[in-house]
Amino acid sequence: MAHICVCTRFRPLNSKIDDESICISRSDSQSFTLKDEKDEQYVFSFDKVFYEDSEQADVYEFLARPIVRDAVNSINGTIITYGQTGAGKTYTMEGGNILETDDRKKGLLPRVVDELFEAINLCGDTTTYKIKLSMVEIYMERVRDLFDLSKDNIQIKEQKGHGILLSGVTEMLISDGEEALKFLSSGIANRAVGETQMNMASSRSHCIYIFTVQKELTNEKRVSTGKLVLVDLAGSEKVEKTGAEGRVLEEAKTINKSLSALGNVINALTSSPHGKANHIPYRDSKLTRILQDALGGSSHTALLCCCSPSLCNSSESLSTLRFGARAKHIKASLRVSCKEDMSDKNQETSLSPNDMKLKVFDPHQRILKKLKEKLDAETLNLIEEEFVVDGLLSDPSLSEEVKSNHEGVFMAPETISAWKEASNKLVETIVELEKDNRTLKDECEVMKVEYDTMKNVNRFLKAKLRKAYAYLLMGWGFCLLGFMCLYLCMIVSCIL
Ligand SMILES: Nc1ncnc2c1ncn2[C@@H]1O[C@H](COP(=O)(O)OP(=O)(O)OP(=O)(O)O)[C@@H](O)[C@H]1O
Ligand SMILES: [Mg+2]
Known part of the structure; x- marks a missing residue:
């Protein structure tokens, strides 16, 4: 009131x-x-x-x-x-x-x-x-x-x-x-x-x-x-x-x-x-x-x-x-x-301010509903958060407070065009986000391939390293054996 x-x-x-x-x-x-x-x-x-x-x-x-x-x-x-x-x-x-x-x-x-x-x-x-x-x-x-x-x-x-x-x-x-x-x-x-x-x-x-x-x-x-x-x-x-x-x-x-x-x-x-x-x-x-x-x-x-x-x-x-x-x-x-219908004069109705608000909001609600159907929950949450920050959408947690604050407030043509603008901006942002999303996905694919290649190279290098280690150990073993034989020969020759 x-x-x-x-x-x-x-x-x-x-x-x-x-x-x-x-x-x-x-x-x-x-x-x-x-x-x-x-x-x-x-x-x-x-x-x-x-x-x-x-x-x-x-x-x-x-x-x-x-x-x-x-x-x-x-x-x-x-x-x-x-x-x-x-x-x-x-x-x-x-x-x-x-x-x-x-x-x-x-x-x-x-x-x-x-x-x-x-x-x-x-x-x-x-x-x-x-x-x-x-x-x-x-x-x-x-x-x-x-x-x-x-x-x-x-x-x-x-x-x-x-x-x-x-x-x-x-x-x-x-x-x-x-x-x-x-x-x-x-x-x-x-x-x-x-x-x-x-x-x-x-x-x-x-x-x-x-x-x-x-x-x-x-x-x-x-x-x-x-x-x-x-x-x-x-x-x-x-x-x-x-x-x-x-x-x-x-x-x-x-x-x-x-x-x-x-x-x-x-x-x-x-x-x-x-x-x-x-x-x-x-x-x-x-x-x-x-x-x-x-x-x-x-x-x-x-x-x-x-x-x-x-x-x-x-x-x-x-x-x-x-x-x-x-x-x-x-x-x-x-x-x-x-x-409701021009052909039926008896259908004259009186709408309360809230009904009126719903009617005016209807097209935007429809757009939002359609977007909700198309987008996954995570993207939708991101968009909603961004719009709450921009002030284009109200924080859902505040909806009751907002409702009571707006009791008796009606949609002037500016408000309607502001909402239209907001919903257009919403659609634009969604398109942009979807584009970004696609680019990120492509980049991810490239990075994944690069990662797999690096992983293979790594595996190959590790194998090589392991082999080199083995050869090195073997070399050291032979050297040690040679030294020991030489040492034994020297001792035997001294005794004899
Ligand atoms: N804000 C104003 N600025 C300049 N002149 C004014 C202003 N308000 C009234 N006047 C002048 O005062 C005079 C009386 O004003 P007006 O005729 O509007 O009174 P009213 O309230 O309609 O009186 P009534 O009840 O007798 O019709 C007019 O000459 C009008 O031009
Ligand atoms: Mg007068």
Whole structure:
């Protein structure tokens, strides 16, 4: 079970609405202290804190990129921006403007589009992708289709195997990044935006961008779908501060009510030790109903709490940060939605992360199995040892630890290509080792022949030596006998 990734972003001071004094002091990239107007201090820690000088690209890299990559691998993901009005939620999501050309200001949405098309352009011929985009807003508790304003009360339905669905919502098929941005821009133009004292262009609705990434493995007749949902919430506001009245006041009340419903769902989800309270009030608002999958744990979810760094907004920042701190305790167990056979729509199945890992690892396991069949145990052990040293294979003795460390970690395209690379390297090394092995065997044969020849020469020399010894001994014997005869003759001649 993975936790929801919760980050905080402080926008730069805005001279029109902020006072000069700052309410936060940085500790590191994950923690800081917030001081309120009563001089009370609160320490907060999140997965990452983006301070006033943070770049749009930093937020994308940390918070969104892993989720986008998962969506390409058919794991649902949700990114939510939450916070006080004017705190930078829409700026983070869209950038200065959705068609922004300044790379520093480009928001999450155009970066998501870039990454999606980059990832699918990298995939081989055996995989085809279809990307569809829907955009809705929840305005005054009604779900409106931003691509077709005549659909102004879309119903939310729950379907087994698909989760929460928006009935009859327009889905635009997008074929490239440029087209996606055009659609996004036209949808955004239809959003309800109003001017308040806190924000010249305040979002008066919750906006939901849904990218459906359909992946088809042509050889294996398998279709899987990843849904990537980006949610730009309307801001919580103190009506006395925003100067809301009339319609704007009604909007503010509805926004605050649905954000309270969101808070209640998070409280219910985190109030029991196992995250399973008896009743989770998803149905209390359209927002919580639509976010049911994201909050209920079947999606890879990231929450960005946007705050003002100014002391005059510290009480709103405090409540945003408390919301984020609470959400950190929600746990998610991810699933990949997959159809085994395109011809049979009823075969839709949900795979757990571990199943998914097995599926992704499958081709490599098959290669390894084949190699195991071909090679003898000793060569295989040598190869395995070398790869463990290189870090390309995990030490089998550590497998349990590795499994637990990787719980909730999924195969991004890089990981898959890294594994492909590793298995290619494995095959190359095996071929090289087999070649070395053959050369060594040939050398051994030559050495064996040389050894046999030397052995024969040795044997021959030894025989010769033995013979020479014998002759030498015989010579010595004869000499000795001759001397003795001579000596005897001399003695006999002396006596006579
Ligand atoms: N990180 C940032 N860098 C530069 N300007 C920012 C940043 N964040 C927000 N702003 C500016 O602050 C103003 C308010 O931001 P934005 O509209 O994103 O707020 P919001 O949280 O969406 O508010 P609302 O809830 O009212 O819609 C905008 O003019 C925006 O350009
Ligand atoms: Mg906004």
